[in-house]
Amino acid sequence: MKLAIYIAFKNLLGAGLRTWINVLVLSFSFVAIIWIKGIMLGWDHQAKSQLIEWEIGHGQYWHTNYDPNDSFTWDDSHASPSDTLINAIREGRYAAIFVAQGVIYPEGRMVPVCLKGINTTQQVLKLPTSFLIREENIQSSAIPVMMGAYMANACQLKEGDQFLVRWRDMDGVFDAREMELVKVFATPVPTVDAGQIWLDCSRLQNMMGLNNEITLLSIPSYESNELLFSNEFQFKSIEFLLSDIEKMVQMKSKGQSVFYLVLLVLAMLAIFDTQVLSVFKRRREIGTYIALGYTRSEVVRLFTIEGGVYALLASALALVYGYPFLLWQYRNGFKMPVDVAEFGIAGSNHIYPLFSLALILGTFLLIAFTTLLVSYLPARKIAALNPAETLKGRLS
């Protein structure tokens, strides 16, 4: 074995430039696979943590009738929490949200919206709800509201603009008021931005004529989900609330598999050149090894080890330039060339890739395995020939 490794090294180093070009290509695939996968992991992680920070908290309680995707359920999905809970909400320990339908008329256009009342004191979500607190000295009958930058842009509204809102209260009666956009916030999470108008929860409750009632509640930490609610509310775990994005990520990773395939094929071409084509090119060399005292299986082993040495050299080279490159990416992140918000996926355009040991080892094993395989298979094929045949040497 030691001798075979020695000879394999000799053979590769002896082949000179050709070996190094192949090692370079292989190492490139190695780094690129880790890099792309790292960006996807980072994106996934970032999207989830942003969703947690902006929308979910550490889980939510939903009114049993509430379906975020079906606005017809919203009229019937609210209830009053217990008195202790009401106090806790007032103190800002939970983010309580009342969800209702409405229509706004910016610049005379009609835009159906989701009105979300939230307690302005909340400390659970990253939403800048303190902007919704109307300062005492301001004399204005307009309701202070805020929205995300995407929504503001879509409605062509800026801070300070006023517009009309129409909604139906709990008795089904239409009502209308002026709203004033007091804050446009930037968020990487589209679900708190597009189509959403945020206002003080107690104001929305007033507008609807439903004091203290809420639709859902975000909790700040895992411990607080022990919290007793009336049975009108159901707990939704983070896992459940992230399942949509999870599905999206999985679909995305299917798309990426094509990427891997391309990279792997590229890597394998490098090995293919030396190992598979060598079925023909090195045929006589194989016969020579046999004449000098190798068995067929020892020749197969030698060629397989050559493949392994390739993977090793490529990994070493990948370490030389891949380590600083990936470290730099890890620290400084990667600016996506496209606007991810257009995909409706949470996450900013600046992604900090994540590189786990499992990812690096997994990629190494993948490359090493494929390399060994494309070295083993053709060598086995030639060695199966009669050694006298391989020595005929018409092909040189």
Added chain:
Amino acid sequence: MPETIIQVDNLIKQFPVGKGFFTALDNICLRIESGEFAGLIGPSGSGKTTLLNILGSLDSPSSGEALVLNKSIGKLGAKEAADLRKEAIGFIFQTYNLLPVHTVYENVEFPLLLLKRTKKERNLQVEEALEWVGLQSKRNSRPNELSGGESQRVAIARAMVKRPKLVLADEPTANLDAKNSFHVLDTMKELNERLGVTFLFATHDDKVIQYLRRIIELNDGQIARDYTPEKNIQS
């Protein structure tokens, strides 16, 4: 008393061709003693290479017996056959078959690596073998930097370095001009005389034939004549 190196009895070799068989060697009987400098001669297709390959344990007989150093070729396992080649047989080919990415030194060293000789032993023996063929100055060259004659002399050094009992040389001069052919043949003859190594050639080259001390003529897979030439280069 000379030792029997090769003992062949009623050897038949058939190759499958289409639905039938082609008989490449037909009932060969042959005995070669240690120290011989013998050659299989005959026209192309007469079975010289086939016989040499069997004697070199690269192929096996269809029937009959081929004993090489008292080992029955047909009964050897892959590992035993490889060991026989590794320890006792040196090959010289028409196409030299040097390992292309190795230097001259490394090519000659290779059989000793397989025999697990120490570095010191290897160094001594490789230098000695390079001296036999007069190529010490080329020890760091690659095969593609050598002429045909030099390549074949490296191949001889590689075949001889482990001092095998038997050297099998298949058309060793076919790719060489007259001057290089004679140089190579002189080298082999000298090694045969000095070290007592047995040589068996396969050739149809007159230059080789005039060096042989025994001529085994093959025709259509059969031995047509087996004789000692009157006029030999050494006489």
